[in-house]
Amino acid sequence: MDSVERLFDTSGFPARWHCGIWSAELGWVTIISDLLVFAAYMAIPILLVYFIRRRRDVPFSGIFWLFCAFIAACGTTHLIEAGIFWWPAYRLSAAAKGVTAVVSWATVLALIPVLPRALALPGLATVNADLTQEIRARDAARAEVTALNAALEHRVHERTSQLSDALQQLEGFTYTVAHDLRAPLRHLQGFSSLLREQVDVDQQPQAAHYAERVGAAARRMGALVDDLLAFSRTGRTVARREAIDFARLVDEVWEELAPATAQRAIDWRVEPLPVVEGDRALLRTVWTNLLDNAIKFSAPRACAEIAVGVRATPSGEAAYYVRDNGVGFDMRYADRLFGVFERLHAREQFDGTGIGLATVRRIVEAHGGRVWVEAEVDRGATVLFTLGANGGAPA
């Protein structure tokens, strides 16, 4: 308390007005200047504080606080100087100046280590330039990617149209060839038939036999050509997609095929089937071929069992199947089964050109599905197929 009283003690000193020959002019210019400096030196820290508070990410914020401190302290010294004109508080002045000196040097000492670090900070201009460069590089890269994509897209499009052209040509070719083969086939069949009639089977049994074989071969070739023609027409993408009641379609196909089996005992079962999306005509062909096969290969059985249904595959797709208890086949040859004109049984055993399953595969794959078999020799076979994403939900 004593030293504080002492600070404010003005004894021993005159007010500055009375110390020296002060003209009003000189005096007031000094006083007003000091006061203005004081005001500025108080305003500046306030502005600095406002800045620091607003920009919280300012580095070296401690330095800013020191600046505030020494500027404010310096401001107070100017206030006291102005006051001394009336109130000679030289002791207070000395104290204020001492504090200012200390804080100022503290700032100097604090600034020295900070300076190199501050110099190391990249300037805004540099940072901007770097960023701009990087952005340009990224833009260039992106433009290149876009260009490459477009080029790729173009190439894919070109290749696809080349491929589909080639495919169309091939199918057109198949169709033309098959069609052109019909005329000579007709002649072959015709004349071999007439020949057969000309030959007296009693007089020339061998000649009759040969004529018979020629005619039979020509008829087989006719069937192959017809099947090839039909097969080449089932290619391409599925023309129409409509909702099909599969169970009803199967029943329709069965009703067409059943009359030919009137003499046989067939245990025929159809599980409930969902509604699927696809081409009705093509899918009808699928069922016709599969049921035809089932009927054919179960002929040797006293009681044929043919079952149609749907089950879920491990991956959750709906697999429609036709199962028979016919002669089956060896699974070792299963992958040959779907080839065009591939057969696993002798002609004498079972009729047919071997195109039924190839057609089924073509149609199923055109719907986005796949077809496969499970069979055992003498224990029957099951043919299963899916119809891809739009094939309906598992039962």
Place this chain on the structure above:
Amino acid sequence: MSVGPHVLLVEDDPDDVELIVTGLRRGQLANDIDVVADGAAALDYLLRRGDYARRDAVNPVLILLDLKMPKVDGHEVLRQIKAEPQLRRIPVVVLTSSAHDRDVAQAYDLGANAYVVKPVEFRAFSEAVAQIGAFWLLVNHPPASG
């Protein structure tokens, strides 16, 4: 050349000619059959010009017409037959191997009376031809000839 109700067969393939004629005979049809091997000859025959200028002025009661022929093709022959007042009443049966919708449509548009696709299998072929002959020559009432 022949007189009496006769049939004109326009067909370029000699094997088909033989089979068709055999088929017609099988149908017990006693009519004479004249054969020409291409569309130009068919028109000459019908219009009685060129090689056929001295043919008797009797029209066939039935024309069996193939479509795919060299020189003048079947469609063109059909068009001209149906454009000619003297000829257009003669029944024309198109007998061809093409089953193309386009060919069928065009033939009917040009006025064909029937369109038959040649079956590959001989028995069917033979029967088809016999049936054609029987219908058009026995059952059908022909227009007045000449």
